Amino acid sequence: MNASATHGNILSVEGLTKRYGAMAAVSDLTFNVKPGEVLGIGGPNGAGKTTLFDTISGVSRASAGTVIFDGNDISNLSAAQICHLGIARTFQLNAVFDTMTVRENLQSSAYFGTRNRIVPSLRFDKEAKEQADEAMEVTGLQELAGTVAASLPILQRKLLMTASAIASRPKLLLLDEPVGGLNSKEIDHCAGVFRRLRDYHGMTIVLIEHIMSFMTALSDNVIILHHGRKLYEGSAKGLADDKEVVEVYLGTAGASAVRAAATERLSHGVA
Amino acid sequence: MSNDRLRKDIFVAVAVFAGLAVLPLAAPSSYVLGQATLFLIWAAVVTQWNLVLGVAGILSIGQMALFAAGGYAVALLGLYFSISPWWSLPIAGLAGMAVSLLMGSATLRLRGAYVVVVTLAIAMVMYQLIVTDVECFRKLEIACYSLTGGARGLARFGDFGFTKLFGYKLVATADYLLALACLALGTLFAIVVVHSPYGRAFQAMRDNEVCAAARGIGVAKYQLIVFAAAGFFTGLAGGVYAGVMKTFGPQVLELPTLLFLLSMMVVGGRGRVWGPILGTIALAVVDESFRDLAQWRNTSYALVLILILLFMPEGLAGRLGWLLTDLPSRFGGLFGTRKSTWGQP
Numbered sequence: 001m002n003a004s005a006t007h008g009n010i011l012s013v014e015g016l017t018k019r020y021g022a023m024a025a026v027s028d029l030t031f032n033v034k035p036g037e038v039l040g041i042g043g044p045n046g047a048g049k050t051t052l053f054d055t056i057s058g059v060s061r062a063s064a065g066t067v068i069f070d071g072n073d074i075s076n077l078s079a080a081q082i083c084h085l086g087i088a089r090t091f092q093l094n095a096v097f098d099t100m101t102v103r104e105n106l107q108s109s110a111y112f113g114t115r116n117r118i119v120p121s122l123r124f125d126k127e128a129k130e131q132a133d134e135a136m137e138v139t140g141l142q143e144l145a146g147t148v149a150a151s152l153p154i155l156q157r158k159l160l161m162t163a164s165a166i167a168s169r170p171k172l173l174l175l176d177e178p179v180g181g182l183n184s185k186e187i188d189h190c191a192g193v194f195r196r197l198r199d200y201h202g203m204t205i206v207l208i209e210h211i212m213s214f215m216t217a218l219s220d221n222v223i224i225l226h227h228g229r230k231l232y233e234g235s236a237k238g239l240a241d242d243k244e245v246v247e248v249y250l251g252t253a254g255a256s257a258v259r260a261a262a263t264e265r266l267s268h269g270v271a
Numbered sequence: 272m273s274n275d276r277l278r279k280d281i282f283v284a285v286a287v288f289a290g291l292a293v294l295p296l297a298a299p300s301s302y303v304l305g306q307a308t309l310f311l312i313w314a315a316v317v318t319q320w321n322l323v324l325g326v327a328g329i330l331s332i333g334q335m336a337l338f339a340a341g342g343y344a345v346a347l348l349g350l351y352f353s354i355s356p357w358w359s360l361p362i363a364g365l366a367g368m369a370v371s372l373l374m375g376s377a378t379l380r381l382r383g384a385y386v387v388v389v390t391l392a393i394a395m396v397m398y399q400l401i402v403t404d405v406e407c408f409r410k411l412e413i414a415c416y417s418l419t420g421g422a423r424g425l426a427r428f429g430d431f432g433f434t435k436l437f438g439y440k441l442v443a444t445a446d447y448l449l450a451l452a453c454l455a456l457g458t459l460f461a462i463v464v465v466h467s468p469y470g471r472a473f474q475a476m477r478d479n480e481v482c483a484a485a486r487g488i489g490v491a492k493y494q495l496i497v498f499a500a501a502g503f504f505t506g507l508a509g510g511v512y513a514g515v516m517k518t519f520g521p522q523v524l525e526l527p528t529l530l531f532l533l534s535m536m537v538v539g540g541r542g543r544v545w546g547p548i549l550g551t552i553a554l555a556v557v558d559e560s561f562r563d564l565a566q567w568r569n570t571s572y573a574l575v576l577i578l579i580l581l582f583m584p585e586g587l588a589g590r591l592g593w594l595l596t597d598l599p600s601r602f603g604g605l606f607g608t609r610k611s612t613w614g615q616p
Contacts, residue, residue: 083487
């Protein structure tokens with residue numbers, strides 16, 4: 001990977017392949033993400049979206065290809081090391097620490113996620129507590145600070161997952177279906193949180209989502225995956241006009257919904 | 272907040288241990304004191320086991336191998352080098368830690384039932400190596416003894432010298448207080464750990480290992496830390512047991528001991544600081560009630576275990592937490608309440 005390709009990109013994925021036996025879940029995928037960009041990743045079930053996140057975040061190792069983040073080759077690093085460098089991800093299933101309270105979740109994520117604690121102290125430091133409070137504030141979870149995560153309603157669980165990801169103040173946030181299973185009011189609430197993260201906290205966001213109206217409204221660019229390969233890469237607006245995308249993924253009804261969402265986004269100037 | 276719970280737990284611990292310390296003043300029979308000593312040692316073992324299995328969620332059931340390592344360290348050093356148990360106690364802890372680290376590293380890449388199999392196998396191998404050790408190592412008159420004592424175990428390797436220090440009458444009391452000190456040390460350590468970032472890391476591993484790694488927690492490192500810590504205090508308890516009982520044999524590695532201690536943990540409540548102590552008290556009561564019905568003893572444990580699993584799956588500590596939910600004077604620390612918000616600020 002030469003210097004010009006990584007120049008100006010916070011994340012460069014080059015020829016990334018993840019094989020399970022003979023099946024390639026992600027196949028020779030190349031794309032870049034610029035600082036401050038919101039990149040949406042869509043595609044049918046089994047297209048390799050979550051596998052892509054797993055390999056970028058170190059949950060599983062790529063079979064081939066490189067991932068450069070912020071000037072570092074992270075292809076062979078562990079999930080914890082990648083987190084310390086500044087990538088935080090969420091999970092499709094509501095993965096938080098169920099038996100901890102909201103505050104404990106966030107303090108743990110802030111303390112262990114910010115840097116490698118070679119010999120942890122016996123108390124969370126002031127820094128971790130502040131970062132936890134900040135994450136709570138951004139996501140609006142202050143009221144629930146003392147509630148055990150397992151007893152939270154779905155929206156708050158989703159927000160807690162985002163909060164625990166941002167508690168370590170990452171540079172890049174990977175969101176795996178952040179609004180799946182929510183109603184439209186809740187989706188709007190989440191969209192507001194993500195916009196604030198991008199606009200005021202300068203976070204770069206890559207998100208996987210099936211809810212196309214949400215994705216087009218939030219993303220600067222969109223990649224559609226199909227069978228582990230790139231089917232489409234470009235602006236959210238052009239998505240509905242791409243014949244192949246409409247055929248494989250959106251359908252005609254979906255295409256008009258996407259077109260409507262993209263138009264709305266332009267007219268509201270949310271970009 | 273977390274500091275509040277730490278303070279509460281330490282407060283309760285000091286009160287409980289102070290209460291237990293003055294118990295011998297009630298002049299119970301030496302049989303009662305002896306049984307109490309034994310149960311204090313079991314409680315010390317279960318407290319550490321609870322750190323590994325309950326708090327960190329690693330299904331290790333080879334815990335008695337660590338106990339045996341500590342016990343044999345004291346017995347062998349006493350027998351062959353005439354070292355007093357007082358001096359060999361720290362070595363007992365280190366021996367427990369060494370076996371525990373071996374177990375921890377052997378299971379680093381395993382999860383769930385596979386951990387059960389490997390840890391049990393390590394304990395079973397240890398048992399087999401000891402009971403099949405029949406080679407003549409030393410000769411006393413015409414009798415031949417093997418290095419580890421084989422199935423017969425070891426005896427006459429020295430004790431804590433309480434007879435000399437306090438006289439014959441107070442030996443049982445001194446043994447009891449030593450066992451109590453061992454339990455108190457381990458429990459205070461466990462309390463500090465579960466309320467610290469270490470405890471959060473263990474809890475995170477138990478709740479969701481993949482998520483823990485993605486949040487920057489080096490899972491392998493914390494698994495080894497919890498094994499090392501539990502190993503040290505379990506080995507220590509083994510050393511105390513050897514010094515107090517003045518005999519140590521492979522019976523501690525047999526399945527009934529394992530199941531008895533496992534019952535204590537489940538009855539008390541896994542993952543909760545006070546679970547092991549409550550579980551030990553409960554099982555001690557059951558054990559004594561069925562003392563005259565020897566053939567029913569094991570059945571009685573099983574029955575209690577089944578009843579608890581059916582009606583209080585979170586154990587006595589969990590149930591107590593639930594009962595105290597709305598009381599203003601919650602006596603903190605039953606840790607990791609799953610459904611209720613009890614014990615939270």
